[in-house]
Amino acid sequence: MSEARKGPDEADESQCDSGIESLRSLRSLPEPTPAPASGPSDGGGPQTWTRPPGTAKEPQEKEDADGERADSTYGSSSLTEPLSLLGGLEAEDPAPRSPLPPVGALSPQQLEALTYISEDGDTLVHLAVIHEAPAVLLCCLALLPQEVLDIQNNLYQTALHLAVHLDQPGAVRALVMKGASRVLQDRHGDTALHVACQRQHLACARCLLEGQPEPGRGPSHSLDLQLQNWQGLTCLHIATLQRNQPLMELLLQNGADIDTQEGTSGKTALHLAVETQEQGLVQFLIQSGARVDARMLNGCTPLHLAAGRGLMGISSTLCQAGADSLLRNVEDETPQDLAEESLVLLPFDDLKISGKPLMCAN
Numbered sequence: 001m002s003e004a005r006k007g008p009d010e011a012d013e014s015q016c017d018s019g020i021e022s023l024r025s026l027r028s029l030p031e032p033t034p035a036p037a038s039g040p041s042d043g044g045g046p047q048t049w050t051r052p053p054g055t056a057k058e059p060q061e062k063e064d065a066d067g068e069r070a071d072s073t074y075g076s077s078s079l080t081e082p083l084s085l086l087g088g089l090e091a092e093d094p095a096p097r098s099p100l101p102p103v104g105a106l107s108p109q110q111l112e113a114l115t116y117i118s119e120d121g122d123t124l125v126h127l128a129v130i131h132e133a134p135a136v137l138l139c140c141l142a143l144l145p146q147e148v149l150d151i152q153n154n155l156y157q158t159a160l161h162l163a164v165h166l167d168q169p170g171a172v173r174a175l176v177m178k179g180a181s182r183v184l185q186d187r188h189g190d191t192a193l194h195v196a197c198q199r200q201h202l203a204c205a206r207c208l209l210e211g212q213p214e215p216g217r218g219p220s221h222s223l224d225l226q227l228q229n230w231q232g233l234t235c236l237h238i239a240t241l242q243r244n245q246p247l248m249e250l251l252l253q254n255g256a257d258i259d260t261q262e263g264t265s266g267k268t269a270l271h272l273a274v275e276t277q278e279q280g281l282v283q284f285l286i287q288s289g290a291r292v293d294a295r296m297l298n299g300c301t302p303l304h305l306a307a308g309r310g311l312m313g314i315s316s317t318l319c320q321a322g323a324d325s326l327l328r329n330v331e332d333e334t335p336q337d338l339a340e341e342s343l344v345l346l347p348f349d350d351l352k353i354s355g356k357p358l359m360c361a362n
Contacts, residue, residue, distance in 0.1 A: 146178065
């Protein structure tokens with residue numbers, strides 16, 4: 001006899017959404033009121049999950065600017081099921097209507113459901129951020145132990161990384177207040193603050209730098225602003241490459257070292273500002289106390305870079321700030337050797353030819 005074919009409503013056991021099953025398991029949590037029976041009893045088996053009316057069959061995947069998905073479950077529809085099981089929270093009213101049970105009051109089965117990890121490594125906290133469900137996030141933060149907040153998914157992203165990536169300063173603030181670590185690095189070596197600088201999310205960066213955890217929520221996880229990612233870049237280096245002066249100001253105000261060298265060639269923020277060819281950034285860093293003659297690993301100063309690129313305006317700015325045009329790099333070259341018009345870099349302002357002063361153009 002041939003095997004019976006599966007009906008259209010019967011799901012293949014080998015196919016499972018990364019979050020739907022976790023929400024089914026949440027049925028073990030106590031409900032505010034018992035659900036009325038809607039039909040004949042089928043032996044107490046779980047009800048078939050149905051998509052709410054008006055929702056798309058599959059949400060479109062959110063992609064990064066470079067085409068790479070920021071998280072492996074952006075396409076998950078796991079949070080489209082009604083979440084009354086978590087206390088009747090609504091997105092418009094994130095405050096619980098009734099006191100939530102403390103963590104110690106949860107049964108092992110309930111705690112296991114709340115700490116479910118999907119096949120992509122995402123917890124319910126990750127999914128609440130991805131699907132922009134602040135009520136669910138606040139409920140999780142109230143119920144879950146602090147250690148759960150620092151679980152990293154398969155891309156080594158914490159929920160804090162994702163909240164910054166998606167520019168959700170409210171979620172960032174809530175996670176920091178509950179003690180989420182700000183020093184964990186993803187697969188690129190980026191902390192959440194590195195991501196904020198790359199994405200130029202100033203509000204999220206401010207929450208990360210100025211937020212403090214609530215009493216009793218563990219160590220403050222103070223930020224190391226000199227921490228480099230796998231490309232050797234600190235947050236200040238990234239903000240400089242992004243030409244974002246307000247973000248640079250915020251980092252410097254919170255203790256970033258202006259003369260820290262990046263890990264590949266030893267460039268400081270001033271070297272990088274010269275390479276961006278933004279004279280305003282060069283002036284800002286000089287006024288903020290950057291060493292004008294800082295050297296790269298090959299001995300080049302910012303003036304070497306400006307002279308070699310023919311950036312006469314920036315070269316003039318560096319010289320006026322006291323840059324030495326006679327310093328030599330490892331190839332025994334001075335900035336004057338590299339300049340197209342070496343007279344502009346002469347460290348003298350009183351030269352005369354035939355009794356007439358020498359005027360150097362900017």
